[in-house]
Amino acid sequence: MNQFNKASLLASTIMAGAMIASPAQAQDADVTTAETAETSGQSIVVTGSRIQRTDLESTNPVAVVSSEEFRLTGAVNVEQVLNTLPQVLPGVTGFSNNPGNGNVTFNLRNLGATRTLVLVNGRRWMTADTNLLVDGNTIPQFLLSNVEVLTGGASAVYGTDAVSGVINFNLREVEGLELNGTYSLTSEGDGARYQFNGAIGTAFDDGRGAVTMYASYSQRDPIFQGARAFSARAAADGCIAPGSADAxxxxxxxxxxxxxxxxxxxxxxxxxxxxxxxxxxxxxxxxxxxxxxxxxxxxxxxxxxxxxxxxxxxxxxxxxLQLGQERYLAGAYGRYEFTDNIEAYGEIAFVRNEVPTRxxxxxxxxxxxxxxxxxxxxxxxxxxxxxxxxxxxxxxxxxxxxxxxxxxxxxxxxxxxxxxNFDRDAFRVLGGVRGDITDDLRFDAYYNYSRTTNTVxxxxxxxxxxxxxxxxxxxxxxxxxxxxxxxxxxxxxxxxxxxxxxxxxxxxxxxxxxxxxxxxVTTSEVINAVGSINGELFNLGLGADDVAFAAGVEYRKNRAEFIPDEFLSSGDVLGFNAGTPTAGSYDVREIFGELRIPILEDKIIHRLELNGAARYSDYSLEAIGGTFTWNVGADLAPIEGLRFRGTYARAVRAPSVQNLFGGLATGFPGAIDPCSDRGPAAERTAELRAFCIQSGVPAANVFTRDVQPNAQIQADFGGNPNVLQETSDTWTVGAVIQPSFVPRLNITVDYYNIVIDGTIGQLGGGFANAISACFNTIRNPTDQICQPFFGTRNPVTGALGQNSGGRNPLIGDANVGKLENSGIDLQVDYSFPLFGGDVSLFYLGTWVDKFRNTPNLLFPTRININEGTFGSPEYRHNVRVSYAKGPILASVRWRYEGGTQDFRIDNTFVGTARSVQDPATLPTPFIEAYNYFDLALSADISETLSLNAGINNLFDKQPPILGSAAEQANTLPSFFDVLGRDFFVGVNFRF
Structure with missing residues (x-):
């Protein structure tokens, strides 16, 4: 980590320590840990557990983003707030033109969107494609009460995909009629975004029932790359003068x-x-x-x-540069108490989302x-x-x-x-019943169905x-x-x-x-049925709460298909590889249980609690069969206001329909066939010659250009029904400080360590790695790495691929790699009175200690070192300072992105030596730290009318210009602000 990042983290820690010494009182912060919210004594469920409790204390690190944060940023789409959190790196966004598919995805800890489980109201949401990803565009942002972000494996509680963590969007009940709208425009006068929302909610039958109905329309105007100086001309390595300000x-x-x-x-x-x-x-x-x-x-x-x-x-x-969008949302959710002990509930949602790429x-x-x-x-x-x-x-x-x-x-x-044009129609319906069996035992059962159709x-x-x-x-x-x-x-x-x-x-x-x-046309369907009970068992008699449990069963079926156009399927469309249909499904039957054991309270120490969870999953996939996931945790509070917590979790991510059943697509990867004359002469050994002949190369052609006439080799890529699940181990340890002598000060610090084994990717880590590993290392025709290269050569020349007279080697998905991510999260929120109003301070920062990727476990010492590289800074933070007096609130936010460097400078171990590229040979070797400042103002004009307005990227900070390291538009448009100075206004009516 560079010295500036270290200094930033140290300064933040000193700021937190300074606030401990300042007694004060004020309002709640906009973003909090799970511990800071207050409850009224009713039972609630904290994300990361199914056990009901009367407090929000959790052994898992959970950050909570309130709806106020969305209002203070003028956000129309949920990713506008989520992607600014230090724990979340952008996945696919509204700036993802190429590649892009109209989706919005979330990427916790930069470990991949497929490893982040997205829930709404604690339940699985609709998926969008054959990768079974949730599209953030389908979530009604204006109805959020909060968003909970949990770090670490949670498969024992929620099942597959909760590997890097969980993002849970909680929707609120509406009382009365709400009408609101938001409008945003850049200082260039383009990129307009606006949204109109309406919701009506009412209680009925003397409060036994409640229903909320809503509708929303939003539109986002596209911005062309030609409209911004940094993206108007395509830049490449060699065309950017190193150190140039206008590269x-x-x-x-x-x-x-x-x-x-x-x-x-x-x-x-x-x-x-x-x-x-x-x-x-x-x-x-x-x-x-x-x-x-x-x-x-x-x-x-x-x-x-x-x-x-x-x-x-x-x-x-x-x-x-910015994708256009037109979106329609409509839905309803409600509940009704049939008796004092039984309540039915339901949800229904419709989404029409239209996003073009160009x-x-x-x-x-x-x-x-x-x-x-x-x-x-x-x-x-x-x-x-x-x-x-x-x-x-x-x-x-x-x-x-x-x-x-x-x-x-x-x-x-x-x-x-x-x-x-990506036109996505999504539908979801959920129905359930819950209630009390006895005073100490409750039940909950629901059925959840969703279907998404994407027509392109x-x-x-x-x-x-x-x-x-x-x-x-x-x-x-x-x-x-x-x-x-x-x-x-x-x-x-x-x-x-x-x-x-x-x-x-x-x-x-x-x-x-x-x-x-x-x-x-792509279609994705999810069927999910869950039945559970939870309650209290007994008390250990040491002053703590009762021992509590939860147990249940779950059934889930995923089905998806991709039907390509006949031209695309035939390979007759220029600029696109031939695509074939994808179709498949699988189901899983699960049994799970949780146990919470409060051991003592106010006996020698303030509190001691243990907890654990386990889940057995039986997949219809023969290769996977059964999996077992679990977690354990402990919570120790030696004194009131000081807690230590820790967890250890085993989690899994099951392969998607695309991983398992993806149709074959033909590609032309650049690679070197070791049996040709393109490889290093020093590697042309007698042993390699013999293995090349065994693979089908005529003896006279070994180590000649006939074996590989072209720099690219034609091959097929697709799914693999024998791919296995990914497995992760996560452990966290942290502290929560809430000193009684400083009211409303909350400090949390957590260390996390996530290791994912068997990450799914192309066999061997890609075609080039696979052919190199087979012929230079493994040399076993029955090994799965070598099988694609046997029986696929031209018998006369020895060349691979149809275009060379042979057959295309098939490189399917496989469990090939490993991911490691560890770091520290620090969060501080504090509020106090000032000049007749209230000041609230909030800080959330993440320091990444290690972010490593081993793309091919056949070469375990070849490790990509990703921390501190483009798009993955070692340090990020958000700071928000707000002042509220009467009906007026003013707020400023400071977003900090630590400095990074080109990954080619010092990122790969090869054997025992590193592959290092001289920074002087790269167009943009380093990106300095970025600071963004945002302003917001809100006012409650009356009991029924409120207004808000603000400026994001106040100082019009422009993104860095990169060469071949760019994602698109000469930069990283999903990571850096590419709009420039951006204004927003909003109005809300409540009746």
Whole structure:
């Protein structure tokens, strides 16, 4: 950890100590630990347990975010507040354009959204896709009473997925009629977000029943990357001057015409052109040494030498920076006491969420025989095409000298951008009954069903086969100027010759012919039934509460499917790998129990309590079968106002439908086949040669280019029905300080340590790792790592993959890695009177001691060191200071993100040595600490009307500009504020 981060943590600790010495009284803080809230003596359930109790003390570290925090930030979506908490790192957000799918996910401790369990009112919520993730867009933010964030494994209480922790959104009962709205706008005058909400709630039948009904509409306007200086031009390594304040480079000039690609340019984002005589991976010296690199004139016909970087295509401006959104929410929840001892309850929710993503126009690249005498070319360009001596026989008819086999690349600006509209419809219904069996025994049983359908309409796509047809042309018989498509079947289907050799020269009819829209549909269903009892057993007679328990059974079924469009499924859509359907389901039957043992209270010490929980889960998946999870905890208060607590938990994450049943997708990963001549010569041993021959490489071809003619190897990727569950071990230890001599001061400090074994990923940690591990280390044809490379080689050349005459190796999901995360959370909240009002101070900080990822357990010493790297600072905090007097409240928030460095500088152990990259060779090696300041003001105008307004990112702090380490938009838009200064206003009516 750098010295500045250490100093920040020390200063925060000193601030907490200073507040201990300052007696005062004031109101509750906006964000609290579970211990700070007060109860009225009724039984409640704390997140992390099913046992009812009359206090909010918990052995688990639980932070509670109140609804007031959402109001003071003008939040329309829940992630706007959750992602600013130090424990939560952004998952998929409203700034996730590529990759992005319209979802919002939550990522506790940066361990992955699939390892964070999301609940609403303590129960499972609707899932959104084949990964079984919860979409935060489906949660009605304006009805929240609070959000509880629990750290650590909780599978013994809630089942699978509670590995890194639990986020529980609690909804409140509404009394009367509430109407409210929020409007936000950036200082640039764009990115408007607004929301209108209505809720009505009433009690009836003398208070025996209560119901809340609600509806909400919200809209978010998109912002293009071209609207911000930091994202208007696509930046890459080598195009950013190290240390430059304005580090922007490539894409200075718009180019939409074709060009001729050569070595060094291939793969550079967005350049356009054609490569005569072969594919881009063929050695360039043997292809077009005389002609060099050319680009077509915008007006067409002629070509000129390609200029780097002036002629590079700037794909950035047309991409979304902030995604648009239109969302509709509606639902109801209520309860009714049939008798004094039995109460029925229910919930129903409907969500319609529409989110588009947008990329630059399709970069279309195909290899076709070009008609040299086409009127699309002038004599100079025909000379360029005829310069290539290796393609003299290529064409629709062998030996035809009028054609040259050519790789034609073009950016289809005439077709506009590639737009994917994610239209998600979600429905959830829950019904249950609870009540008292005796004075000391209670029951609760409910059934929960949800279904989400996500329809994705993709526009701006290009059919590869139709594009080839439209490029492969000939003269109409009897004409020397008019062209037609060579393929008669294609002509019958509407094929029109296309001219991509200039800017805007393509015939609209040709554009219509090659363009396709694709519709993909994903469905996710959850059935969840739970029955439990809880109560008190006996008392140990040492002044403490009764020994309490909870026990029950649970059934859960997950089903999901993905149905791709026929074009996507066939692999005929340019820019997308072929996708196949995914469909599958599994269920689990579980039995669980908890025990809380208060041992003594006010006997020698103030309090001592032990607790534990266990759950057995029987999966329908043969590979998993049964799993056992458990946790134990202790709570010791030597004196009133000082508590020590600790937990140890075993938790699991079951594989998702995607992990288990994901359809095959074809990809072209960059990798080195050790049996070819591309690997280090020193590794070409006799033992390796023998194993290569055993795998199917002809003896004469071992260690030759025939085994791997291309830098990429074609392979298939998909699910694996034999993948196992992930297993985690978590232990926490902490202290809670609530000194009686300083009323309303609360300090909590907790150390956490989470280790997850068997993390699910691609077999071997990915194709490149798998093939290296098989041939260089394992060399066992029956090992699962080696099986993809046996029986898949071309028997003549030894090459892998269909495009090389073999079969595609299958790299399925497997339990391949390990994650470790440990650190310290410190939270302080304090309030006191001042000048006739009340001051409240709140601090929440997290220091990450260790965040390590072992992507491939076959190489246990190769460990990624992630703490302190981009997107994963070692230290983060939130500080909020508020002053309330009468109906007015003013508040300022300080968000701090610690400094980070590029992960390539010092992040990987390889054997016993580290792989280190010189910071001077990186475009942006370090990011300094970021400080954001936000202001908010609220006023209760009357008993029925309140107003709030504020400014987020008051000083208009701009995000850092990165090169290849960027997530998108040249930066990390989900982590850093990309909107700039942002204003909001809100109004709330209560009747």
């Amino acid at each position: 922007q480079g490539i894409g200075t000039r718009f180019t939409g015409t074709g060009g001729i690609a050569v070595a060094g340019c291939v793969g550079r984002g967005g350049e356009l052109g054609y490569l005569p005589g072969g594919s881009a991976s063929t050695p360039i010296a043997s292809i077009i040494a005389p002609a060099g690199t050319f680009i077509f004139n915008p007006t067409g016909g002629g070509s000129r030498p390609f200029v780097d970087p002036d002629d590079l295509y700037n794909f950035a401006p047309e991409n979304y 990329l630059a126009p399709t970069p279309a690249g195909v290899s076709v025989p070009l008609f040299v005498n086409s009127p699309f070319f002038n004599d100079q360009t025909r000379t360029v095409l005829n310069t290539n001596p290796v393609s003299t026989t290529a064409g629709p008819t062998l030996g035809n000298p009028l054609y040259r086999q050519t790789q034609v690349n073009f950016r289809f600006n005439q077709l506009s951008g590639r737009i994917s 309409l993709q526009r701006g796509n290009i059919s590869a086969s139709r594009y080839r047809n439209a490029l492969t042309v000939e003269f109409v018989p009897g004409s020397t100027t008019q062209l037609r498509c060579v393929d008669a079947t294609a002509r019958g289907a509407g094929c029109v010759p296309i001219n991509p050799f200039g800017l805007g020269l393509a015939n609209p009819a040709a554009i219509d012919y090659i363009s396709v829209n694709a519709t993909n």
